[in-house]
Amino acid sequence: MRNRRPVGIWLTTVLLSSGTLLLSALLAGFLAVVSFRHGWVRTSPLYGIIAFLLVSAIIGTLLSAFFSKKVLNPLIALIKATQQVAEGNFDVRLEPRSKGEVGELIRNFNRMAEELSHTEMLRSDFVNNISHEIRTPVAAIENCATLLISGQLSGAEQREYAEMIADGARRLSTLSRNVLSLSRLENQGIITERRRFRLDEQIRQAVVLLEPKWAEKRLELDIELSEVTYEGNPELMIQVWINLLENAIKFSNAGGPLIVRLSEAGGEALTTIEDRGVGMPEEVVGRIFEKFYQGNPSRAAEGNGLGLALVKRIVELSGGRVGVESRPGEGSRFSVSLPMENC
Ligand SMILES: Nc1ncnc2c1ncn2[C@@H]1O[C@H](COP(=O)(O)OP(=O)(O)OP(=O)(O)O)[C@@H](O)[C@H]1O
Ligand SMILES: [Mg+2]
Structure with a gap:
């Protein structure tokens, strides 16, 4: 899967910073004009505006950098983690450092990954068990059939081996019947046809x-x-x-x-x-x-x-x-x- 960059998040960061800067500039302008009117500063309001603008731009940039990092970092980590889960890595977990909604989102993500890895474990155990149960009767059928085909067996032996083949086939048929009915029952929520x-x-x-x-x-x-x-x-x-x-x-x-x-x-x-x-x-x-x-x-x-x-x-x-x-x-x-x- 393509590892896409979280463009939306960077866009949000830029918008957030621009917004903070714009607000700072307006505030700076307002304060400079008020200060000049009341005679708090004697120089032209333009110098005041520039001075306030510079100070508030620095403060605004620092503030927006701090807050966007705090808010967006866990989201960026979450995006990377969900990408890993989508690629089949169910062992990924995140540290739920943040509080509030983001913290809850991370905790829910961890629970989801835990549940998925448990289901994956059950699935692979199930496949292993089935293959193990199939292997024994199939091997018995194969060996007995090979011996029968060789044509070197007495009449009694032929009968014995044919019975072993029938027994292996019965075991396979019981296995497939039980696996099928169990999987049907597991997907069923109520008893039907009562x-x-x-x-x-x-x-x-x-x-x-x-x-x-x-x-x-x-x-x-x-x-x-x-x-x-x-x-x-x-x-x-x-x-x-x-x-x-x-x-x-x-x-x-x-x-x-x-x-x-x-x-x-x-x-x-x-x-x-x-x-x-x-x-x-x-x-x-x-x-x-x-x-x-x-x-x-x-x-x-x-x-x-x-x-x-x-x-x-x-x-x-x-x-x-x-x-x-x-x-x-x-x-x-x-x-x-x-x-x-x-x-
Ligand atoms: N009445 C019993 N006495 C002693 N052990 C039992 C008894 N019933 C079940 N068990 C134990 O529980 C296990 C699971 O039973 P279960 O019926 O699920 O499987 P199974 O009889 O081995 O195979 P299957 O039922 O698929 O033919 C058995 O293998 C056996 O160890
Ligand atoms: Mg049984």
Whole structure:
């Protein structure tokens, strides 16, 4: 971008100085004439005018130079700083020395630059995380496909590698679906396409959908759901139950209990999903709702760390809250409370 000079500001300085000089000259003339009339000076008023003019010109120039420097310097610095921000340097900050409006302008500028650099950091983190999540399944697909093409594999091996390709493709498809729905939800301010539906039936449906997963781990289901009619977006809400149940199953020990409850009280629908699995230490609990965060690196391949970020966004958009209690080695209990207005 072209580094333009602040022409307007210099023009203002020149106008300010000329104005001060003109005023000084008028004042000098007026004082010289008055002094001559009253006989305070005996020489011709012309000498008086010239003397006053010289003195006031010096004082006027000094004053206008001092004030224009004081007023205009922070503005010139601000112009240079905004040019740097426009060129993509979000680390620029200004010292808010001036008081009043200019000081406030500088403080607001610093806040804006801070916010922009934070957004830029989030954006680059997001891009890094996505590329990291894409790299693993793509590498697996590429390696398996190369081996299959080589034609040196037995029938059983061919099947195994084809399954690994399908698994990688499924992971990529889940990743793109979750990233898309998260970005759509982040740009959305309210829940649209609301309908009345039975929350208990929807949670039961989610449990049934995940049967292959909990059956494989031989989990013991303990489910008690009161009849609750809720108004919201069913397509979004089922994602909340699926993600929470998937996590509870994934982090449960084989044969452990999976406890699901739904009740209605105080104008709220309260759902809890509890497991007696690996649990989490406090520092992990504090971060689990962040995008791409996974507390257990050895299980990182089993997801992308987007499930709970989606859950949180959907519940918040619905005006509700999601909470978690967990202890390492003892299990976790996630609770979702949803306001029941209009239900
Ligand atoms: N029930 C649970 N028990 C123990 N840890 C959990 C539980 N639920 C979530 N976590 C921790 O929180 C992290 C984030 O969960 P989240 O659902 O966002 O991601 P994920 O399950 O790893 O991947 P994805 O949901 O994208 O498949 C998990 O990786 C895990 O460390
Ligand atoms: Mg998950």
